[in-house]
Amino acid sequence: MADPTLSLTVNQQPLEIPERYWNWSLLRYLRDVLGLTGTKWSCDSEGTCGACTLIVNGKARRACLTPIKNLSGARVETIEALQISPEQIPHPLLQTVVQDGIFQCGYCAPGALLSAKALLDENLNPTEKEIERALSTVICRCAGLNRMDRSVQRAAAILRGDQPSTWTPADTAAEERLLARLTGKMPYTADLRFPNMLYAQAVRAGAAHARLTRLDVSQAESMPGVAKILTRKEVPGANAFGIFVFDQPIFLSPGDEVRHVGDVLAVVVAESPEQAAAAAAAVDFALEPLPVLTSPQQALAADAPVLHERLRLAHPEEANVLAHHRTRKGDVAEGFAAADVIVEGEYSVPFVEHAYMEIECSTAVPESDGSLTLYCGTQGPMEDRHQVAAALGLPEERVRIAHQFMGGGFGGKEDIAGQIHAALGAYHTGRPVKVQWTRAESLAVSTKRHALRMRYRTGADRSGKLTAAEAYIVGDTGPYASVGEAVLFRACVFSCGPYVVPHAQVDSLAVHTNNAVAGAFRGFGSPQVAFASEIQMQKLADALGLDPIEFRLRNALEVGQATITGDILTHEVGVSIKACLLAVREALAKTPPPQLLPGEKLGVGVAAAYKNVGLGQNLPDSAGASVSLEADGRFLVRHGATDMGQGINDAIVMITARALGIPTQDVAVHTADTRYDPPGGVTTASRQTFISGNAALRAAEAVREQLWKTVSEEFGVPVEDLALRERAFVQLSSGRRLIDLQTLAASGPRFEARITYDPPTTADQPGYSPAQPTEKRPPLHFAYDYGVQAALVAVQPETGAVRVLKVIAAHDVGRTISRRNVIGQIEGAIVQGLGYALSESFVVENGLPKTLKFKDLGLLRFRDLPEIEPIIIEDPHVLGPFGAKGMGELTISPTAPAVVNAIHDAVGVWMTELPVTPEKLLAALRAAADPTL
The missing domain is CATH 3.10.20.30 (Beta-grasp domain)
Incomplete structure (x- = not known):
């Protein structure tokens, strides 16, 4: 029947x-x-x-x-x-x-x-x-x-x-x-299906700090559909992974230390997701609780448990400190002595979840030649290959990362997610294995924006010039390194904003705890310190009775002046902060007064920021691209950058098409496949438009030279009299059609060029810089982004509710490649920045994540959005492809401080902790009205 x-x-x-x-x-x-x-x-x-x-x-x-x-x-x-x-x-x-x-x-x-x-x-x-x-x-x-x-x-x-x-x-x-x-x-990665595919589910410790005393998988092994259970003994290579340091275990064995709630004990590989989940629940294990490091302050105590023995051996006085960065310029005692006004403040910002819409997914497929292909969305295909190959004990060329377009990343897909577990499953079963995290798993395990506590002291003289700045910044980097060292380095060097500060002393520490693993997130340390430093700037402007934009203009960096690291800015690096400030001032002057609801108070706030383009610090930062003429008469550009929605594929295609003088429809793109595409490095630090873009530009120019030379010699037409029209060469002077590209492609030699582009030389920051440095040395970074934003808010003092009415944002992009993508990056960063300012946080208590549902993240919806007025400032970079440089990260940094400065303008209280929820603001207003509360 x-x-x-x-x-x-x-x-x-x-x-x-x-x-x-x-x-x-x-x-x-x-x-x-x-x-x-x-x-x-x-x-x-x-x-x-x-x-x-x-x-x-x-x-x-x-x-x-x-x-x-x-x-x-x-x-x-x-x-x-x-x-x-x-x-x-x-x-x-x-x-x-x-x-x-x-x-x-x-x-x-x-x-x-x-x-x-x-x-x-x-x-x-x-x-x-x-x-x-x-x-x-x-x-x-x-x-x-x-x-x-x-x-x-x-x-x-x-x-x-x-x-x-x-x-x-x-x-x-x-x-x-x-x-x-x-x-x-x-398709995105989760949409891919392969014949005979298995599904994997991790068994996680679920404790913040403990010792694994027992692990028994025998019952789970006998359950229906189970093909394999992976534990430490199934790792043929290194049982650890990480971007800078291999300090995160792939599997824990009895006797090992649990440092994070997401540490993996075993992975069940089964015929269906349901069978994998059921068997994972049957894995038996026991943990011995250990003291939990719940804050950096606790971790810095002399008697704190040490999470990584290598750090204790390296610097026993800071045994839980992953990195301690120091910037010294001039003499802060002298600078503060010259100040007529000194302001101080303590600021804190929370962990924040990336909340990309596409959850982490990886599928590993064993190949007939004994190699392995891994399909995943990642910001670093070559880095993934390195870590996966190390775990498998295979040469890197035997592992192929076939990058898939991502449904968002924002830095969170720089770290390994399920790639290694999928690869191990395929290695041992000989079948495709898919690892698809749940949203709750992603929230608990994935990296977060660093939570920071910051103590600032800033001085200025009566003329409105900064004299000194001092900052002590402590970042919670969680139990594993990820990129925490680099994030706190950026926090250090950008801690005082895009201003001339003669005397500066900044310390920033990345401290290990048992909280969330903190990693890369759009802005990479800059949004946190911009929040603190720009409130400090506003406090100084108020104390001096100066207009906030005028005060910033008096201190804004210019060519020939030095940052707090002693980096003397040049025309080649570029400085456009004043242009951004002036553009915002002009836009504010043209903005009509907004309509307020009964009882609301209007506030206007301004904030500025700057950030690096590229890795800098003399770190390897090259990228490759190839351009070839294909049989159909179109061109194919291959590159190694990864697209997660920011539009790098569009930019590479547009650069290639412009160099060849053809429509973009005639250029196909293939990206970030470690077997077939040139390496591009990590898609981070707003580096790809400049570096991969330059590689594509040079490859296209080389192919153009090959083609034009061939056609010129064959038809006796000068190179300068040739152009491509509708996939064919024409003689410009006569309009005569000479030969089509399909015929050329079939004629014999392949027209192709592969280029590796190395960006301009950079250098690490010196240990000390004088107040007025004169030594000429390579810059810390070959380019910077600059941006200024103004926020108009309406505050309801009776409830603490804040409505953001409008954000004006002026950002330097070098030269625009795709206006649509530039506008999208500005708008998107502002929307994320508004969430950072008013509603978003990832809550961790006693090392355990509490924000495990999407609805609890505080993400903004369409109804929450203000009017956004983007202003594109074009200050072409002399070495950028057609003058362009990256710009997608910095655009988040000024948003939160602009909003908080606007709240102060409206109701007169300083909010020093993000997010500024109605409850927090209402409590601050009541405390200001009655100091006894």
């Missing part, structure tokens, strides 16, 4: 669903049975993120909360139905969001688009509030869906016939790639 079935239609296709699937969610059935992976999984079926939103019977529904058994007779529409017409014209919603540059990584896009489509299917004249409600059901971590309301209104106008479509089929290569992401055609 046949199983009972349930009838429904998906994208107008009738289906009969067997009873065994009725208790499944619609999300799982679409992805795992029908292969419709455009519907995304992100929040562990909380129904919080909206990534899985689709249309059921004309209404927007969350697929993760919709059981199959409730869908008898239903009409389901997924993103795959919102496709491009035979005439290559996308649906009007797709047209407008692409043209308006709404999406970056695109992971949230299917949910947002179908939420909007459900609204428009019902009402082609939606109000602003109706659009806001529809879009606020979906979280977009890249940019919060900023400006998508306008895209929806334009799409509605096209659908009504009130406005013509301005879409031209395949306008650019960037639009083609973006459409593929938005409509589910381009």
